[in-house]
Amino acid sequence: MFNSVLLLLCSVAILVSGIKEENPKSIVTAKNNFTAIENDSLTGALGTTPSLPISTESQPSTSKSAPTTTTTTSSPPTSIKPPSPPTPVPPPETKKWIVNGTTDTCIIVQMALQFNVSYITKENQTLNKVMDLPANSSVNGACGSPTDMEQNITLSWHSDSAKNLPNNLTLHFVKNITKHQFTLHLLEVSFAHEEFPDITSNLTTLVHKSDQFTTGLNNSYRCLKIQALNLTSSDNQTYGQIKVSDLQFQAFHLDHTISFGYAEDCAFDTPDIVPIAVGCALAVLVIVILAAYLVGRRRSQAKGYRSM
Numbered sequence: 001m002f003n004s005v006l007l008l009l010c011s012v013a014i015l016v017s018g019i020k021e022e023n024p025k026s027i028v029t030a031k032n033n034f035t036a037i038e039n040d041s042l043t044g045a046l047g048t049t050p051s052l053p054i055s056t057e058s059q060p061s062t063s064k065s066a067p068t069t070t071t072t073t074s075s076p077p078t079s080i081k082p083p084s085p086p087t088p089v090p091p092p093e094t095k096k097w098i099v100n101g102t103t104d105t106c107i108i109v110q111m112a113l114q115f116n117v118s119y120i121t122k123e124n125q126t127l128n129k130v131m132d133l134p135a136n137s138s139v140n141g142a143c144g145s146p147t148d149m150e151q152n153i154t155l156s157w158h159s160d161s162a163k164n165l166p167n168n169l170t171l172h173f174v175k176n177i178t179k180h181q182f183t184l185h186l187l188e189v190s191f192a193h194e195e196f197p198d199i200t201s202n203l204t205t206l207v208h209k210s211d212q213f214t215t216g217l218n219n220s221y222r223c224l225k226i227q228a229l230n231l232t233s234s235d236n237q238t239y240g241q242i243k244v245s246d247l248q249f250q251a252f253h254l255d256h257t258i259s260f261g262y263a264e265d266c267a268f269d270t271p272d273i274v275p276i277a278v279g280c281a282l283a284v285l286v287i288v289i290l291a292a293y294l295v296g297r298r299r300s301q302a303k304g305y306r307s308m
Helices: 002-021 024-046 273-307
Strands: 095-100 105-120 126-132 138-142 150-157 167-176 181-190 205-209 214-216 219-223 227-232 238-250 262-265
Touching: 095 138, 095 150, 105 150, 105 167, 181 238, 205 238, 214 219
Parallel strands: 219 262
Antiparallel strands: 095 105, 105 126, 105 238, 138 150, 150 167, 167 181, 181 205, 181 214, 205 227, 219 238, 227 238
16 A cells, blocks of 8 residues: 555656656647637637727827918908099180270180080980180170270180081170279170080070179279189070189270280179178277267266366
8 A cells, every 4th residue: 555655656756847847838839729729619619700809998199290270361352443533624725815996906805714514315314515615716806986885705616516617605795984894794605506416405505694793994804713604595594604714804995905904803802791791890889989988078077067
């Protein structure tokens, strides 16, 4: 019995020493082979290849991406071009016209003049036409005798629209012997019918009755500022204006020279309210002075009575 136990212990010691001396790589290989065999058997049993577990743990990124910059390119706003202003009409040219009589120069007129006439066409459209008095207008007039009370000057011209018949502007001057003055009494203009194509009415003659341009005989009237004079027809309807500037005229001239006499300027024209206001102020001043005189006189008399 003792011998049998001793033999068993020797066999175990030999077996353990043989396992320790075996190569570790062979053990790992045997283990792997065992795992492969186990996997193959599992695949055969399930019919699918087992998938390896996927790690859901996020790995830190080692590269830093550059910040994204978004550039928005907006198209420039569309600018609306404002409408171009109307082309200004150039001012008319200033010219001097002279009417000579048999012995003397009777009328001298210098001015720049522009017409603005409105009319209605056959299509019921209202149109405006602007015309200048050309500087090369021909002049004609009547001086009459020294005793005549009226003189006139007529300026005539052709235009591109009216080449057959002329346009005429006539200035009528009237003399007042009692006041020793003369005035531009009437301004009359007759247009050629061709100036207004497709016009519905017979708008050919327009007038401006004016008595505001008054000056003394042997003197001239001068007004450099622009003045607008209405043009009316025979039925007293206004159809336009005359704009006159650099105006100076003299009628009933009595010598051979072509120079103006003493100029009475329109800048010194005063409305009627000015002399009325001055007269009222003077009347009030006289009343105040008279009242002060009476009060002072009474006081002086009262002092004289007291002293007595």
